[in-house]
Amino acid sequence: MDAREFKRFGYECIDWIADYLEHADRYPVLSRAAPGGIRGRLAEESPERGEPMEDILADFHDIVLPGITHWQHPRFFAYFPATTSGPSILGELLSAGLGVNAMLWQTSPAATELEETVMGWLAGLLGLPEGFKGVIQDTASTATLCALLCARERATDFGVNENGFLQGGGALRVYTSTEGHSSVAKGARIAGFGARNVVSVNVDGSYAMDPADLKRCIERDLAAGHRPCCVVATVGTTSSTAIDPLGMIGEVAGRHGLWFHVDAALAGSAAILPEKRWILDGVERADSFVFNPHKWLFTNFDCSAFFCRHPDILTSVFAIQPEYLRTDLDPQVVNFRDWGIQLGRRFRALKLWFVLRYYGRDGLRELLRAHIGLAEEFLTWVERNPDFELMAPVPLNTVCFRFNPEGSSLSEERLEELNGNLMNEVNASGRIFITHTKLGGRFCLRMSIGQLRTTKRDVAEAWEILEKSTVVQGWKG
Amino acid sequence: MDAREFKRFGYECIDWIADYLEHADRYPVLSRAAPGGIRGRLAEESPERGEPMEDILADFHDIVLPGITHWQHPRFFAYFPATTSGPSILGELLSAGLGVNAMLWQTSPAATELEETVMGWLAGLLGLPEGFKGVIQDTASTATLCALLCARERATDFGVNENGFLQGGGALRVYTSTEGHSSVAKGARIAGFGARNVVSVNVDGSYAMDPADLKRCIERDLAAGHRPCCVVATVGTTSSTAIDPLGMIGEVAGRHGLWFHVDAALAGSAAILPEKRWILDGVERADSFVFNPHKWLFTNFDCSAFFCRHPDILTSVFAIQPEYLRTDLDPQVVNFRDWGIQLGRRFRALKLWFVLRYYGRDGLRELLRAHIGLAEEFLTWVERNPDFELMAPVPLNTVCFRFNPEGSSLSEERLEELNGNLMNEVNASGRIFITHTKLGGRFCLRMSIGQLRTTKRDVAEAWEILEKSTVVQGWKG
Numbered sequence: 001m002d003a004r005e006f007k008r009f010g011y012e013c014i015d016w017i018a019d020y021l022e023h024a025d026r027y028p029v030l031s032r033a034a035p036g037g038i039r040g041r042l043a044e045e046s047p048e049r050g051e052p053m054e055d056i057l058a059d060f061h062d063i064v065l066p067g068i069t070h071w072q073h074p075r076f077f078a079y080f081p082a083t084t085s086g087p088s089i090l091g092e093l094l095s096a097g098l099g100v101n102a103m104l105w106q107t108s109p110a111a112t113e114l115e116e117t118v119m120g121w122l123a124g125l126l127g128l129p130e131g132f133k134g135v136i137q138d139t140a141s142t143a144t145l146c147a148l149l150c151a152r153e154r155a156t157d158f159g160v161n162e163n164g165f166l167q168g169g170g171a172l173r174v175y176t177s178t179e180g181h182s183s184v185a186k187g188a189r190i191a192g193f194g195a196r197n198v199v200s201v202n203v204d205g206s207y208a209m210d211p212a213d214l215k216r217c218i219e220r221d222l223a224a225g226h227r228p229c230c231v232v233a234t235v236g237t238t239s240s241t242a243i244d245p246l247g248m249i250g251e252v253a254g255r256h257g258l259w260f261h262v263d264a265a266l267a268g269s270a271a272i273l274p275e276k277r278w279i280l281d282g283v284e285r286a287d288s289f290v291f292n293p294h295k296w297l298f299t300n301f302d303c304s305a306f307f308c309r310h311p312d313i314l315t316s317v318f319a320i321q322p323e324y325l326r327t328d329l330d331p332q333v334v335n336f337r338d339w340g341i342q343l344g345r346r347f348r349a350l351k352l353w354f355v356l357r358y359y360g361r362d363g364l365r366e367l368l369r370a371h372i373g374l375a376e377e378f379l380t381w382v383e384r385n386p387d388f389e390l391m392a393p394v395p396l397n398t399v400c401f402r403f404n405p406e407g408s409s410l411s412e413e414r415l416e417e418l419n420g421n422l423m424n425e426v427n428a429s430g431r432i433f434i435t436h437t438k439l440g441g442r443f444c445l446r447m448s449i450g451q452l453r454t455t456k457r458d459v460a461e462a463w464e465i466l467e468k469s470t471v472v473q474g475w476k477g
Numbered sequence: 478m479d480a481r482e483f484k485r486f487g488y489e490c491i492d493w494i495a496d497y498l499e500h501a502d503r504y505p506v507l508s509r510a511a512p513g514g515i516r517g518r519l520a521e522e523s524p525e526r527g528e529p530m531e532d533i534l535a536d537f538h539d540i541v542l543p544g545i546t547h548w549q550h551p552r553f554f555a556y557f558p559a560t561t562s563g564p565s566i567l568g569e570l571l572s573a574g575l576g577v578n579a580m581l582w583q584t585s586p587a588a589t590e591l592e593e594t595v596m597g598w599l600a601g602l603l604g605l606p607e608g609f610k611g612v613i614q615d616t617a618s619t620a621t622l623c624a625l626l627c628a629r630e631r632a633t634d635f636g637v638n639e640n641g642f643l644q645g646g647g648a649l650r651v652y653t654s655t656e657g658h659s660s661v662a663k664g665a666r667i668a669g670f671g672a673r674n675v676v677s678v679n680v681d682g683s684y685a686m687d688p689a690d691l692k693r694c695i696e697r698d699l700a701a702g703h704r705p706c707c708v709v710a711t712v713g714t715t716s717s718t719a720i721d722p723l724g725m726i727g728e729v730a731g732r733h734g735l736w737f738h739v740d741a742a743l744a745g746s747a748a749i750l751p752e753k754r755w756i757l758d759g760v761e762r763a764d765s766f767v768f769n770p771h772k773w774l775f776t777n778f779d780c781s782a783f784f785c786r787h788p789d790i791l792t793s794v795f796a797i798q799p800e801y802l803r804t805d806l807d808p809q810v811v812n813f814r815d816w817g818i819q820l821g822r823r824f825r826a827l828k829l830w831f832v833l834r835y836y837g838r839d840g841l842r843e844l845l846r847a848h849i850g851l852a853e854e855f856l857t858w859v860e861r862n863p864d865f866e867l868m869a870p871v872p873l874n875t876v877c878f879r880f881n882p883e884g885s886s887l888s889e890e891r892l893e894e895l896n897g898n899l900m901n902e903v904n905a906s907g908r909i910f911i912t913h914t915k916l917g918g919r920f921c922l923r924m925s926i927g928q929l930r931t932t933k934r935d936v937a938e939a940w941e942i943l944e945k946s947t948v949v950q951g952w953k954g
Contacts, residue, residue: 001563001835003495010491013567017574018480018487031586035809039590046598050837053564056830060571064827067587071577079584079801084576086478087530090490092573094537096777097494099561100548107556109508110544113516121523138615139819149667164649164671165642172641182797183820189794190626190818192669194641238801294821300573302823317666320659324556324715324914324923328901332512341667341818342616343660344771346779350541353533358478360527424805437801446801 001053009053017089021453024073028430031069038067069433074453077462078435080238080266081371081397081450084300087358091351092300102345104325105333112334115349121356122293122305125364126271129284132307135314135339136348140265143290143306144232145187146340148174150288150313151230151259152191158316165192172229173221175199177209177244179237181263197226206393207242207439209233215252222256230259233286235279236267239437239446240392240400243267243279250285262289265304269296270372270396273365279395296371296397296450297364299355303348306340314339371397371450374459378447381463387472391444399447400439403466405475416443422471432462478530486530494566498930501550505907508546515544546910551930554939555912557715557743558848558874558927561777564835568828569777579822581802582810589811592826598833599770599782602841603748606761609784612791612816613825617742620767620783621709622664623817625651627765627790628707628736629668635793642669649706650698654678654686654721656714658740674703683870684717684916686710688725695733707736710763712756713744716914716923717869717877720744720756727762739766742781746773747849747873750842756872773848773874773927774841776832780825783817791816848874848926851936855924858940864949868921876924877916880943882952893920899948909939 041063071082102111119134137143152160155172172193176184178200188198199221202213218228231253233244246262253260262283268291270276283289289307293299308314319338337343359367375397382388382399386406390399402419404410410418419436423445427433436445449459466472518540548559579588596611614620630638632649649670653661655677665675676698679690695705708730710721723739730737739760745768747753760766766784770776785791796815814820836844852874859865859876863883867876879896881887887895896913900922904910913922926936943949 003499006495006498006563006566007491009563009567010495010570011488013570013574014484014487014491017571018483020574021483022480030583033586033590035582035586035806036590038587039594042591042594044597045601046595046833047837048839050840051834053567053835056564056834060827064587064591067585067590068575068577069583069585070575071584072575079578082576082578084573086483086486087533089483089570089573090486090530093487093490093566093570094494096561096566096569097490097497098545098547098549099559099777100545101556101559101778105512106507106546107548108544108546109510109512110515110541113510113513113544114519114541117516117519118523120521124522139821141819141821145667145818152669160669160671161666162672164674165669182799182802186795186797186818186820189638190622191667192629192637192642194637195639197641238799300576301578301821318663320663322659322715324912325659329512341622341663342618343663344616344618344778350537356523357528357533358530360524362525363527435801 005053009057012057021072024070025075027070027073029070029073029076029433030427030430031067032430033067038063072451074451074455074458075432075462076451077447077449078433080448081296082294082301083298083450083452085298085355085452087354088298088300088351091354095347095350098347100347102347103337103343104327104335105329106327108347111347111349112336114353115336116334118349118352118356119305123307125361126268126280127277128289128307131309132289133311134305134307135336137304137306137340138302139304140263140290140292141183141186142341143304144183144261144263145190146306146314147259147261147288148187148191148193148230149317150308150310152193153317154259154313155227155229161317170226171197173197173199173226174230174232175201175214175217176232177201177203177234179203179207179239179242180232180234181238181265184232203242207237207240209244209249211245211248211252214249218252218256228256228258230261232261232263235262235264236396239439241267241396241398242392243395246280246282246285250282254285260286262286264289264291266292266295267396269293270368272361273368293352296368297355298359298452299352303352367452371454374454374456375399375449377456378459378463385467391439391442397449400437400444401447402444403472412442418471419443419445422466422469425469425471426465429465432465482530486534489534498549501547502552504547504550506547506550506553506910507904507907508544509907510544515540549928551928551932551935552909552939553928554924554926555910557925558773559771559778560775560927560929562775562832562929564831565775565777565828568831572824572827575824577824579824580814580820581804581812582806583804585824588824588826589813591830592813593811595826595829595833596782600784602838603745603757604754605766605784608786609766610788611782611784612813614781614783614817615779616781617740617767617769618660618663619818620781621660621738621740622667623783623791624736624738624765625664625668625670625707626794627785627787630794631736631790632704632706638794647702647704648674650674650676650703651707651709652676652678652691652694653709654680654711656680656684656716656719657709657711658715658742661709680719684714684719686721686726688722688729691726692729695729705733705735707738709738709740712739712741713873716916718744718873718875719869720872723757723759723762727759731762737763739763741766741768743769743772744873746770747845749838750845753873770829773845774832775836775929776829780829844929848931851931851933852876852926854933855936855940862944868916868919874926877914877921878924879921880949889919895948896920896922899943899946902946902948903942906942909942
């Protein structure tokens with residue numbers, strides 16, 4: 001593809017994205033494709049001869065777009081926000097054009113040094129204590145797995161890395177709350193702890209980890225001959241953004257020599273707000289910490305910020321030194337290949353640098369404050385309607401609620417059915433997309449607010465659609 | 478950033494990339510930045526107020542670019558090719574604009590179904606046997622780790638996932654050749670096998686795994702009470718693109734019930750050429766297979782194609798089912814979150830679809846044939862010059878060689894010093910970038926050819942620079 005052709009179609013793609021981001025609400029939020037519907041329209045084999053870019057882009061519009069669930073839609077309230085933004089897309093574009101691999105310092109010094117710099121910026125923005133060194137990972141799943149591996153190796157004097165799991169000795173145990181993310185159990189399986197050695201610590205009424213129960217779990221395990229190894233606290237649980245009390249958890253972890261990892265994948269971004277910085281109180285006791293700028297900091301996926309207080313342990317866990325990767329400068333530079341699982345690494349720092357500079361601290365704070373304000377407003381609407389029930393506190397951007405008609409004494413099964421129907425109906429409208437969870441075994445709907453272009457009108461529209469649904473109206477009528 | 482501003486800077490970035498890809502040879506291939514040189518020019522803290530995009534892009538040019546090592550330079554002959562291409566960049570751009578997460582079918586049906594489709598296309602292009610199901614991973618490191626985890630779980634009846642490593646029983650052993658990639662040992666550490674349970678199998682004179690030695694290693698381990706678990710064969714070793722004999726290795730693996738994984742990260746692409754398809758002879762015995770379109774198939778990083786013959790095992794290893802990710806359609810659809818380590822997943826299929834369609838089978842074959850032809854030509858120049866020595870066979874695109882003046886009886890130490898100096902000198906010229914390895918303990922230079930825009934003139938220039946270096950000329954003078 002020569003420069004002329006690249007420019008022609010490049011402009012076309014830029015124009016399309018510019019229009020898309022301003023008018024994503026033209027599309028149904030949740031794709032209406034049926035299983036197999038997209039696949040059935042695609043060729044079964046790759047073409048023998050090259051095809052014109054016109055035809056490929058036409059198929060992008062005709063075949064791919066109807067199968068897209070629009071995460072950039074201002075009324076995408078499902079799962080978690082994953083907002084891209086203009087400066088982030090431009091950073092990703094330039095990074096794709098450069099096509100460098102950020103595995104070694106030598107393979108692009110700017111990629112490594114910009115990564116060191118922006119991770120320092122983030123540490124400053126969040127008010128992380130001195131000593132946390134940052135590296136960009138793809139996802140919090142990976143970052144949490146890295147933390148578990150550090151914990152495992154510190155606990156066994158690097159014995160598993162070298163010898164494999166030791167014969168004899170108690171099982172290494174990992175603690176997280178009943179509301180902790182599925183990546184903890186998954187990581188524990190991958191790293192060889194085993195799912196049964198992930199201990200679920202009780203939560204309090206706000207769905208935050210109960211440090212007293214953590215203490216009890218550890219003491220019970222010690223008495224049983226197990227080896228407590230790692231605790232993963234969550235700042236902003238996936239279901240309800242509950243905030244685990246880091247200070248008290250850290251104290252327990254410290255007393256027993258556990259690696260203390262903090263998973264703040266979604267909510268960490270909120271710590272850039274002085275009035276919300278309390279969510280990280282106690283992080284100074286943590287050994288490692290992760291949050292995802294690709295969730296709620298307007299940086300497109302993937303970009304997960306992992307901080308570790310013991311980079312020496314991290315690099316001991318992951319260091320490799322094949323001859324073909326050695327460089328004369330190795331003793332003087334950081335080679336990020338030794339800071340994680342993958343050898344090859346994308347140049348992700350560029351887009352993050354663009355975002356942090358384009359918006360500035362002020363601009364980012366303003367956006368996050370607006371989202372939190374919208375969640376607080378939505379919360380008041382839920383509270384004012386006696387047919388709806390608030391299911392959890394709302395410290396940040398996520399409201400858990402359900403339809404539960406006043407005076408009804410419906411069974412949990414019936415409420416789950418009703419709310420499931422309600423969710424499916426409003427999602428089928430194409431006007432909003434929300435998802436569900438369970439809290440304390442009770443089915444809830446989730447309203448997760450954090451899209452760059454979401455306004456009060458969008459949130460109000462969501463509430464109106466819910467209130468006017470046939471499920472809600474039918475109950476009354 | 479509104480549509481107008483996005484378009485303005487979007488066009489500017491497109492223009493820059495168009496020019497960059499056609500004229501990357503204006504830059505020194507290897508960055509001349511000194512350690513800390515880039516970082517020292519960057520602000521220590523993120524700005525309080527947002528900055529104009531003009532300023533940010535100006536700093537991209539002034540500060541970042543001098544710290545880039547140019548992987549897209551036509552005389553980048555280091556490590557491995559990682560060529561981006563016009564259609565791939567456009568696919569990445571649109572994917573960044575859409576900003577969807579491909580974790581579940583529901584979170585964008587088109588992302589999942591396009592991924593199933595293009596992976597089917599790749600299986601057809603490479604002539605993989607029926608039954609291999611594909612999923613896109615970030616890197617071959619991750620894919621190989623997935624294979625090791627499948628091996629571990631199949632060998633222990635999913636016991637490690639559930640219970641952690643069992644107390645008692647012999648150590649699980651992993652086999653790869655002395656030329657196998659560092660990701661095998663790294664993955665074995667992460668998965669809890671332990672570095673010492675990775676057995677290095679001898680290679681033959683062409684640096685390919687010796688199946689007879691594999692058999693001996695397994696028998697020795699069985700006699701010692703170990704449990705042989707997995708063998709990783711390499712199609713195209715990193716040092717010299719040696720091709721392990723898959724058929725014979727698969728036979729040994731099958732006899733002993735080992736998981737048989739094939740790492741064809743770089744070289745797998747060459748199997749699209751009928752005359753090179755022999756490199757995969759025997760792959761029908763493999764349990765899993767990986768190759769990287771982001772290396773030598775003009776798709777920008779990251780895009781690693783992982784195929785597994787037992788998707789049921791793969792998904793059993795990785796499946797998670799938290800309430801907040803359940804959908805009504807789960808029984809009918811593929812949710813790729815259960816096919817790997819990470820929960821969140823980029824929409825990588827789009828760029829691969831663009832590349833496979835834009836170039837077509839014919840176009841891709843033509844490009845790869847040209848690269849292999851250039852390597853064969855370079856090889857003849859090495860062979861004709863009595864001061865140089867060819868260090869390994871050249872089945873594909875990589876030539877291993879060294880300066881070894883005729884008639885000299887230099888020690889290995891002296892040859893390493895000479896060739897290290899030669900490499901540093903030619904790399905410092907900025908005109909080419911080559912890297913080194915060791916084969917059989919002997920220091921070699923590597924010429925790895927596979928950049929989209931590399932021509933015969935570029936390869937000839939590399940040879941001329943080597944021949945005219947002061948190291949070579951000084952020896953004569």
